Amino acid sequence: xxxxxxxxxxxxxxxxxxxxxxxxxxxxxxxxxxxxxxxxxxxxxxxxxxxxxxxxxxxxxxxxxxxxxxxxxxxxxxxxxxxxxxxxxxxxxxxxxxxxxxxxxxxxxxxxxxxxxxxxxxxxxxxxxxxxxxxxxxxxxxxxxxxxxxxxxxxxxxxxxxxxxxxxxxxxxxxxxxxxxxxxxxxxxxxxxxxxxxxxxxxxxxxxxxxxxxxxxxxxxxxxxx
Numbered sequence: 001x002x003x004x005x006x007x008x009x010x011x012x013x014x015x016x017x018x019x020x021x022x023x024x025x026x027x028x029x030x031x032x033x034x035x036x037x038x039x040x041x042x043x044x045x046x047x048x049x050x051x052x053x054x055x056x057x058x059x060x061x062x063x064x065x066x067x068x069x070x071x072x073x074x075x076x077x078x079x080x081x082x083x084x085x086x087x088x089x090x091x092x093x094x095x096x097x098x099x100x101x102x103x104x105x106x107x108x109x110x111x112x113x114x115x116x117x118x119x120x121x122x123x124x125x126x127x128x129x130x131x132x133x134x135x136x137x138x139x140x141x142x143x144x145x146x147x148x149x150x151x152x153x154x155x156x157x158x159x160x161x162x163x164x165x166x167x168x169x170x171x172x173x174x175x176x177x178x179x180x181x182x183x184x185x186x187x188x189x190x191x192x193x194x195x196x197x198x199x200x201x202x203x204x205x206x207x208x209x210x211x212x213x214x215x216x217x218x219x220x221x222x223x224x225x226x
Contacts (some may be wrong), residue, residue: 001177002194003033004169005060006073006104006128006156009044014210015160017050022165029166033182035156036188037062040083060179063195064104065090068116073102073128076179080181087115091123100183101125102154107141108134121149126186129193130155132168133206136197152186155193160210164202168195 008015009022010176019036022044036045036059036123045061052059062075066083067090067106074081081093101124106113131145146153149163157167171192172185185191188219 001032001034001058001172001174002030002049002166002169003058003182004031004157004159004166004210005033005035005075005102005154006037006062006064006088006131006158006164007034007197008038008064008158009036009048010162011041011044012038012160014039014213016209016213016216017161019044020051021162022159023048023052023055023057023059025159025162025165027055031166031169032056032176033058033060034165035060035062035066035073035075037075039064040066040080042078042080046078057145058085058177058182060182062099063093070106070113071104071111073104076100076183087120088123089204091120100186102216103141104128104156104158105134105142106133106145107138109138111156112138117145121140121151124151126152126154129153129155130158130195130197131158132164132195133158133203134197135161151188153193154186154190155195157195160206160213164198164206165193167198168193170194 009019049059058165065072067087069087077099127146155168159165
């Protein structure tokens with residue numbers, strides 16, 4: 001199976017991509033599984049699951065949470081976990097909801113984990129060691145960290161628009177695996193990292209699109225308050 005385990009839809013403040021567009025892009029690019037992890041929201045994942053019914057793709061619902069010390073992904077989550085909690089509290093909430101804890105882009109420029117990651121090694125399930133949105137050296141640092149501490153790992157596109165879906169993914173032995181079977185293969189490190197980082201030009205386009213979405217989001221919020 002080919003699994004891109006960190007993708008965003010228009011329910012994130014920095015994306016305008018409909019869940020249906022993301023699913024179509026994933027199918028077009030030969031993916032068998034995606035995890036939709038919108039910022040502080042699960043509606044996009046639930047819409048994608050509904051749209052993908054009877055389609056040859058597994059949608060894992062997820063959420064990207066901003067803890068006090070950095071971003072944390074909760075995979076296989078169907079409830080909103082609030083931002084602003086401590087890392088310990090955030091992880092506890094994910095586990096309580098039956099989720100799989102991943103630290104995304106731990107050393108990414110301007111999106112790195114601000115806490116001491118070593119303090120939480122026993123509590124996290126995996127580290128993202130390929131995020132195609134960030135620089136190669138930062139991914140290499142994450143992979144080195146995972147190897148040093150014998151941690152499981154994932155790879156993803158962290159796509160915020162359809163053209164980047166599937167740029168990075170995990171290749172997992174097996175066919176039509178369940179969510180729990182995928183997690184077990186990850187924990188066993190029986191997975192292969194596939195993909196590459198976007199180039200400078202692509203990063204520039206993605207950065208511009210994301211920031212235009214942010215501006216639109218905050219302007220819309222301001223108008224609602226008025």
